[in-house]
Amino acid sequence: MNALWISHPGQSKPWLYLLLLCLFSLPLSAWGQSAADPRREALQSMPGTTPDFWRDAVEGVTGRTTSRSPGADTLIMTEGERWRQLRNQWISPGGAIALGGTLVALLGFYLLVGQIKLAHPRSGRKIERWTRWDRTIHWYVASLFIILGLTGLSILYAKWFLQPILPTSVWAAWMNAAKNIHNYLGPLFALGVVAMIVKWLKHNFFNLTDLKWFLRGGGIIGKAHPSAGYLNGGEKVWFWMIVLVGLTVVASGLVLDFPNFGQSRETMQLFLVIHAVASLILLAASFGHIYIGTLGTEGALEGMKTGYVDETWAKQHHDLWYAEVKGKDLP
Amino acid sequence: MARMKFLCDSERCIECNGCVTACKNANETEWGIQRRRVVTLDDGEIGKEVSISVACMHCSDAPCMAVCPTDCFYPTEDGLILHNKDACIGCGYCLYACPFGAPQFPKQGAFGARGKMDKCTFCAGGPESDPVLEEQKYGANRLREGKLPLCAEMCSTKALLAGDAQEVADIFRERVVYRGHRNSAWSAVEHEAAENEQLAQQAADLAYDATQRA
């Protein structure tokens, strides 16, 4: 048995988990464990378990029982082991590597390239970019996203780094709060995501300008800033990620959040995997979005904060939109 | 140290549900929670029907413990898998990982409201120093009183055995030897004599293994 894996009181090495997590370089072997063996347990407690019997059992043989618990008529459910392996050996370390890797990449980018400054001094003239509605929806979804992200990550990872350093009562209180917050705010997040998609869909169809924008790497390749309309190619990619991955997160989350419809254990395993993978992808991508929208680009955040951007900023980053708003051709 | 295990001799189980009732009575579990259940396969088919009593198997490498987000499970010196209900958030993950459907929940509500997980404790109570509270939350602690689990103690045919893995396996081996050629072990399938020996040996080996791994 792998001592690293089972961290019951007295055996846990908080510093080790912290180190591993901080480095985000968890070697997969550290997460390795001998596979649990339902067959061994079955042999042990139901001796006389023959190969015939075992074949029936792994095929999920069902019988009659008085218990009303979900799946009670199934003698042995072997899918649980596969779910455990997927979650503990692949999703947990994979997510840690994806999130950590994104952070490291962004840090590297910041150190190498630094903030994208305004090329010219501010004009002092403002243009409205995001209406009150836009901003309300954005910050509604954003704050719920952060809360759901933190509580969700707690459910996946906190036992590795928070549990060893918190007293049991505080740990228990936090985890109970995390689960309830996650489960009650989830559906509100779902509403926000849908509203956001409906509100912004019309701006997000790709066009030739976006293709040129991509070919220029959004401005990284070449000198002048590539042309962009109201939204640039990168913003549109983030939007479509929210449509595809975000809606996957939301839909799978709703299946998990309402077990009262009698979902089987196997269904729940499947949706837990989908929910975790999609959420981790969305979280990693959100790091990029947050970086570009705050630290990475001078003047970007004020647009979403106040609704207005400086003309200089508009001309630099969204020249076609600027021209459209001003009703004139570009100089 | 002893390594506690259950053993259900399917040749003897008559599906009386006495173990289920005994458990309910010993532990006064909440409405809807049944820590032990009897599953009857091929019900009503003469010569094929077998019943088997299932609860938490107190696994050696417990899947529930591996997936629990709050890490509230802990193994005891006797090799039992117990859990702390204060830290349990009712996420249901243990149930999704457990091969034997052992974890139970008082409800299955909207927003994932399941209440605290409850499962067989091998009648060993739980992590609560006050005995009254312990009994309320986790049921009886018969092991502390030097008694064995009530489900096995009440089993009228002694199909269900609970105790030191080595000892229950020895009892089973003796039975197999006495039962001889026919009706030897699992199910009404006829086994060859050699196979009987093999099964008995297998049970004994596993028991020995369990004691070594404790």
Ligand code: SF4
């Ligand atoms: S709850 Fe299930 S997985 Fe956990 S020890 Fe018991 S039988 Fe094994």
Ligand code: SF4
């Ligand atoms: S329901 Fe409770 S015991 Fe089971 S995995 Fe969740 S927190 Fe752990």
Ligand code: SF4
């Ligand atoms: S050992 Fe105790 S708690 Fe477990 S099934 Fe038997 S009576 Fe119930």
